[in-house]
Amino acid sequence: xxxxxxxxxxxxxxxxxxxxxxxxxxxxxxxxxxxxxxxxxxxxxxxxxxxxxxxxxxxxxxxxxxxxxxxxxxxxxxx
Amino acid sequence: xxxxxxxxxxxxxxxxxxxxxxxxxxxxxxxxxxxxxxxxxxxxxxxxxxxxxxxxxxxxxxxxxxxxxxxxxxxxxxxxxxxxxxxxxxxxxxxxxxxxxxxxxxxxxxxxxxxxxxxxxxxxxxxxxxxxxxxxxxxxxxxxxxxxxxxxxxxxxxxxxxxxxxxxxxxxxxxxxxxxxxxxxxxxxxxxxxxxxxxxxxxxxxxxxxxxxxxxxxxxxxxxxxxxxxxxxxxxxxxxxxxxxxxxxxxxxxxxxxxxxxxxxxxxxxxxxxxxxxxxxxxxxxxxxxxxxxxxxxxxxxxxxxxxxxxxxxxxxxxxxxxxxxxxxxxxxxxxxxxxxxxxxxxxxxxxxxxxxxxxxxxxxxxxxxxxxxxxxxxxxxxxxxxxxxxxxxxxxxxxxxxxxxxxxxxxxxxxxxxxxxxxxxxxxxxxxxxxxxxxxxxxxxxxxxxxxxxxxxxxxxxxxxxxxxxxxxxxxxxxxxxxxxxxxxxxxxxxxxxxxxxxxxxxxxxxxxxxxxxxxxxxxxxxxxxxxxxxxxxxxxxxxxxxxxxxxxxxxxxxxxxxxxxxxxxxxxxxxxxxxxxxxxxxxxxxxxxxxxxxxxxxxxx
Numbered sequence: 001x002x003x004x005x006x007x008x009x010x011x012x013x014x015x016x017x018x019x020x021x022x023x024x025x026x027x028x029x030x031x032x033x034x035x036x037x038x039x040x041x042x043x044x045x046x047x048x049x050x051x052x053x054x055x056x057x058x059x060x061x062x063x064x065x066x067x068x069x070x071x072x073x074x075x076x077x078x079x
Numbered sequence: 080x081x082x083x084x085x086x087x088x089x090x091x092x093x094x095x096x097x098x099x100x101x102x103x104x105x106x107x108x109x110x111x112x113x114x115x116x117x118x119x120x121x122x123x124x125x126x127x128x129x130x131x132x133x134x135x136x137x138x139x140x141x142x143x144x145x146x147x148x149x150x151x152x153x154x155x156x157x158x159x160x161x162x163x164x165x166x167x168x169x170x171x172x173x174x175x176x177x178x179x180x181x182x183x184x185x186x187x188x189x190x191x192x193x194x195x196x197x198x199x200x201x202x203x204x205x206x207x208x209x210x211x212x213x214x215x216x217x218x219x220x221x222x223x224x225x226x227x228x229x230x231x232x233x234x235x236x237x238x239x240x241x242x243x244x245x246x247x248x249x250x251x252x253x254x255x256x257x258x259x260x261x262x263x264x265x266x267x268x269x270x271x272x273x274x275x276x277x278x279x280x281x282x283x284x285x286x287x288x289x290x291x292x293x294x295x296x297x298x299x300x301x302x303x304x305x306x307x308x309x310x311x312x313x314x315x316x317x318x319x320x321x322x323x324x325x326x327x328x329x330x331x332x333x334x335x336x337x338x339x340x341x342x343x344x345x346x347x348x349x350x351x352x353x354x355x356x357x358x359x360x361x362x363x364x365x366x367x368x369x370x371x372x373x374x375x376x377x378x379x380x381x382x383x384x385x386x387x388x389x390x391x392x393x394x395x396x397x398x399x400x401x402x403x404x405x406x407x408x409x410x411x412x413x414x415x416x417x418x419x420x421x422x423x424x425x426x427x428x429x430x431x432x433x434x435x436x437x438x439x440x441x442x443x444x445x446x447x448x449x450x451x452x453x454x455x456x457x458x459x460x461x462x463x464x465x466x467x468x469x470x471x472x473x474x475x476x477x478x479x480x481x482x483x484x485x486x487x488x489x490x491x492x493x494x495x496x497x498x499x500x501x502x503x504x505x506x507x508x509x510x511x512x513x514x515x516x517x518x519x520x521x522x523x524x525x526x527x528x529x530x531x532x533x534x535x536x537x538x539x540x541x542x543x544x545x546x547x548x549x550x551x552x553x554x555x556x557x558x559x560x561x562x563x564x565x566x567x568x569x570x571x572x573x574x575x576x577x578x579x580x581x582x583x584x585x586x587x588x589x590x591x592x593x594x595x596x597x598x599x600x601x602x603x604x605x606x607x608x609x610x611x612x613x614x615x616x617x618x619x620x621x622x623x624x625x626x627x628x629x630x631x632x633x634x635x636x637x638x639x640x641x642x643x644x645x646x647x648x649x650x651x652x653x654x655x656x657x658x659x660x661x662x663x664x665x666x667x668x669x670x671x672x673x674x675x676x677x678x679x680x681x682x683x684x685x686x
Contacts (some may be wrong), residue, residue, distance in 0.1 A: 028662035035589035036666070061604075064676055065596045069666045076665055 026077055033073040040066040104252030105296075112245025112292050116158055118218075119238030123156055124437075125231025142403055145179040146396065149186020154193045157242070157291055162187030163326035163344055167337040168433045172440035173447055178407050180340040184326075184347065185400060188319075188392040194291050195385040198246065198298050208247035214240030227520075246295055253303035273313040273356055280317020290322035294388070298381050308380045312359055315388055316352045319395075323348050333433040335417075339410040346406070351395040362387065425455060425499040427506045434510075441514040442525045446654050448507050449533050450583070453647065455499045456540045457576060460640065462490040463543040464569045465554060472580060477573045481566050487554040492544045500540065507533050525654075532650040535643040542639040549629040560621040564612065564630055568637045571605045575641050582648050588663055595649055596668040602641035603677040609634045 040063060047059045096103040153162045166180040166187075175183075214236050221233025267275050284293040294315065301311045323345040330341035355362065366383050375382045399406065416428070428451050434444035461468045465488035470480045511530040518525070546568075553565045575598065582594050613630055616622045622630065653664055668676070 025662055025665075029665060032588060032592065032662050032666060035587070036592070039589050039593065061600055061676075062593060062597060065593055065600060065668065068668060068672060068676065069592065069596065072668070072672075073666050 029073050029076055033070055033077075036066055036070050036073070040070065101252045101255040104255065105249050106252075108245045108248030108250075108252060108299075109287065109292055109296060110245070111248060112242050112295060113287060113289060115238045115241025115243075115245055116289055116291065117238070118234050118241055119156060120158060120161055122231045122234030122236075122238055123161070125227050125234065142178060142182045142400065145175075145182025146186040146189070146400065149183035149188075150190040151186075152183075153187040153190025157191075157194045159184075159187035159191040159290060159322060160288065160326070162190065163340070164433070164436065167326065167330050167333050167340050168436040168440045170340055171333045171337040171429065171431055171433050172443035173336075173429065174440060174443050176407075177336060177339050177343070177410060178403050181343050181347075181399070181403050181406065184340065184344045185396045188348070188395050191290060191294075192385070192389040192392050195294055195298065195388045196382075198295055199302075199381040199385040206247075208244055211240045211243035211247065214243065246299065249296060249299045250302070253299050253305050267310065272310065273316075273359055276310045276313035277317035277320070277352065277356060280314035281321035282317070283314075284318045284321025285324045288324070288328075290318045293318035293321065298384060301384060302381045308383070309359065309363070311380070311384050312363070312387055313356070315384065316356055316391065319348050319391060320345075320352045330433075333431050334429060335414045337431070337433060339407075339414050342413065343406055343410060347395055347399050351391065351398060354398075355391060355394065362390070366390070423498070424502060427451070427503050430506050430510045435514060435517060438514075438518040438525065441510075441518065442529070442654070445507065445511055445514065445526060445529045446651065448503065448510070449529055449536070450651060452500065452503045452507060452533060453536050453651070455503070456536050457579070459490070459492060459495045459499070460539065460543040460572070461576060462488055462495075463492060463547045464550060464572050466569065466573060468576075471573055471576050477570045477577075480573060481569060485554075487551045489551060490547075492540075492547055496540070496544075500537070504533065504537055528650045529654055532647045535647045535650075539640045539643040539647070542636040542643070546633045546636040546640075549633050553626070553629070558622060558626065560616055561626045561630065564609075564616070564622075565633070567609070567612075568633060571601070572637060572640060575601065575644065579644055579648050582652055591652055592663050592666050595645075595652060596673065598641075598645040598648060599668065599670065599673040600676055602638060602645055603673060605641065606634070606638045607677065609637075 043059055043063050043066065047056060047063070050056050050059060092106060096106070149162050152165065153159050156162070162183055166175070166183040169175045170177060170180045218233045218237030218240055221229045221236060224230060224233065280293060280297070283296070284290050287293060297306070297311050297314045297318065300306045301308065306314070323341070326341040326344045330337040366386055367377070370377070370383055370386060373386060375386060427448055429444045429447045434440050458468045461471055465486070466480055466484045470484065508530065511526050511533070515526045550565055553561045556562050578594050578598055582591050585591050613627065613634065617627050649667065
């Protein structure tokens, strides 16, 4: 193992590999959008089966929030 | 007592200096060496901010990485005491577990052996003072620089310089002693001799608060043939036991978790010491046998002592690393958290002096204590709306809770504030201000938001207290309309508090991000709906004007509770160690975005 490789290995071991913070942030947002989309689908399915009016209202609100959050996330990634 | 001891020490040392110039030289050497160690530690602290946190996050749940971390830190710093202080501080803040802390301590024991090799192999064989002087000059030059990093390098260089100078003085003192007095005439043989010298080794380490300084002293005395090899071994065992006192003293200001670690350190080193002291003659034979493999000449006792020191600490690790979890169970049994009785005054659980050692530990401690305060306030807000926190956490529908708790719950909120909030709130604010001053460069984004969350919690409490008076009156009112309005406030607050608990308990980032935005939306929706309902009740004369005024005020208080707690949840979530991702914050809707949604919701409701 060369000296450089050894240093890289040690950095990885201690989590000190320098990474572009902007790229890391965008990557994390992408991951989060994926989860939010999945949550959005799940809530829509639950809404179909829900008969309680108050609960339906709360689900509607959550779906609206999720839509807005997904849109916001996409805008950040595209920037 | 302390002052008397200090006075006696000054008198004894002064007498010794007057009697012997060589003794003065040795004592000055020890003092300069200790000063160097302090300076080296100071230099290290300049690099600590954020870096240590990253290191510690990567050693999570892995004992062997903790051992490696302890070894590296101690090798760089040449102070196992500092490794212990770091471990105690991080354990007290809840950033690492006791098992990981023990790993750091074990690693520190290995790291300390490098110092013995350096001193025995180089320090006593070359003119170390030659390197000390340029280090001091360059160190000072760096200390005067503006840059924090350069300052840190400066302190580290000066620290090393002073340590080298201290070693040189000690060596000179012992060498000069050789010509006038032979200290080996005071040597003691046999098992009693080993015990006596181990006690001396432990004693001098306790006084100097550094096993490294003791080791240097032992090695220089051994190289000048002022102590026998056997006695040097006993002194080394003693020094390894004495060093645990640094951790014990460090844990005095720490919580019970810190005390666990200090006890573990003491047990590990003492038990290994007691075991090995019984086998010193056998070990000497073993070292004589293995020394040639390391190219150590038969007559080089200082290097042989360094080898003994290494064996001692390796045995320590080999004996205790597999038994760490058993040791943790024993410590958990010995030290248990104090439980505050129902009527007793509640105090802080995490804030301690050691938490202020590093910015990361200060932040984690502040966060945990704020959550502790939140739990107490959550409890009393629940009682203020005549339900209990168990009701909220039960999973029952809010309507069912209200049916179950249809009677007003008379609770003295002022008394509760005195008993379970005031002390903690005061200490949190005090701690945050001290931390802000100590780590001023990072306080804007680390301490100030958490301090603001604490203030928000208290604002929510105050609003609940103001609301309680009318709540108690109208829940028992004959007017069904006003009763229903107050039940509506209760229902919304139950939902709000429940959502808050869900945010704190969830491990799923997307759920938390959704709920944080929903908290704000619900608060705004409720405010709009309550105002409409109030207008309607007044217009139709269903409530009196006094009732209307009360309801108007209390709706506003309920909104204050909801909005303050939403902000608190946001801050605490963002600073929580398990969710420190900037991405989450970017997707939480701000006030304007929530207002847009509220607007579309109300449009839908009216259409």
